[in-house]
Amino acid sequence: MQTQTCRPCAVGTYSLGTGVRFDEWDEVPHGFANVATNLEVDDGFGDAAENCTASTWVPLGDYVASNTDECTATLMYAVSLKQSGTVTFEYIYPDSSIVFEFFVQNDQCQPTVEESRWMRTTEKGWELHSVELSRGNNVLYWRTTAFSVWSKVPKPVLVRNIGITGVAFTSECFPCKPGTFAPASGSTACQLCPADTFSGKGATACQPCDSDTYAGERGHPGLPPPRAVPLVYDPG
Incomplete structure (x- = not known):
C-alpha cells in the first residue's frame, strides 16, 4: 500500500484539516444535491x-x-465522519410564510433527535446555527x-458559510476568496484585506487601490469611485 503523507497548503490557499467549508x-x-418536489397529492389537473x-x-x-x-x-450534502463532529452555518430567515427546516439523517436514514x-x-x-454530528455517514x-x-411573494431564506468538522482529512486546499489573502503556507483560514486594499482569488498579499478607486470595507475586492452627479433644480 502506498504511503500517504500530509503536506501544508501553499500560500494563497487554506485547509481546515479535519473539516470542510463552503463559503463560495x-x-x-x-457533492451537494439540489432538488425540488411538489409534496401535494396529485389532483389530476396537470403536471404539478x-x-x-x-x-x-x-x-x-x-x-x-x-x-x-x-x-x-x-x-x-452527504458526509462520512471518522469521529464525531459538528455542522455550522449562517442563515437569514425573515419571512414566516416559508417553512424552513434543517435536519440530519444517519446510516439507517433515520433523522437524528434534534429539537431545533x-x-x-x-x-x-445573519444568525449562526450548529448541530452535533455522529461518527459515520450523515x-x-x-x-x-x-x-x-x-399573492405576496415571500422573502427567501439565505444560507452561507457551511462548515463541517470530523472528516478524516481533506484532499485539497482551497484558494482564498477575493478580498482575502494567505501570506504563509499551512494556513487554516484567509485574512481580510485592510481598507483601501484589494486582492483577487488565491492571493498571497493585498494590493493598494489605485488613486481613482477605493475599497471602503475590510475584505472587499475593490470598487470603482463614485461618480459626481450635478445638482439640478426646476425654477418653475
Whole structure:
C-alpha cells in the first residue's frame, strides 16, 4: 500500500484539516444535491411535479437562496465522519410564510433527535446555527416550502458559510476568496484585506487601490469611485 503523507497548503490557499467549508456560491459546490418536489397529492389537473423542477436553491455568490413558491426545495450534502463532529452555518430567515427546516439523517436514514429541526425566523441579520454530528455517514438537509398569502411573494431564506468538522482529512486546499489573502503556507483560514486594499482569488498579499478607486470595507475586492452627479433644480 502506498504511503500517504500530509503536506501544508501553499500560500494563497487554506485547509481546515479535519473539516470542510463552503463559503463560495457562484455555483452549487460539488457533492451537494439540489432538488425540488411538489409534496401535494396529485389532483389530476396537470403536471404539478414538472412545474417544480426549476424551484431549487439558487447560488448567489456569497450565499445560496431558497425558492419562494409553493414547491419544496431541498439542498442535501452527504458526509462520512471518522469521529464525531459538528455542522455550522449562517442563515437569514425573515419571512414566516416559508417553512424552513434543517435536519440530519444517519446510516439507517433515520433523522437524528434534534429539537431545533424547525428553524426560527431571524430579526437582525445573519444568525449562526450548529448541530452535533455522529461518527459515520450523515446526510444534511436544508428544506424550504413557501405558502403564498394574498399573492405576496415571500422573502427567501439565505444560507452561507457551511462548515463541517470530523472528516478524516481533506484532499485539497482551497484558494482564498477575493478580498482575502494567505501570506504563509499551512494556513487554516484567509485574512481580510485592510481598507483601501484589494486582492483577487488565491492571493498571497493585498494590493493598494489605485488613486481613482477605493475599497471602503475590510475584505472587499475593490470598487470603482463614485461618480459626481450635478445638482439640478426646476425654477418653475
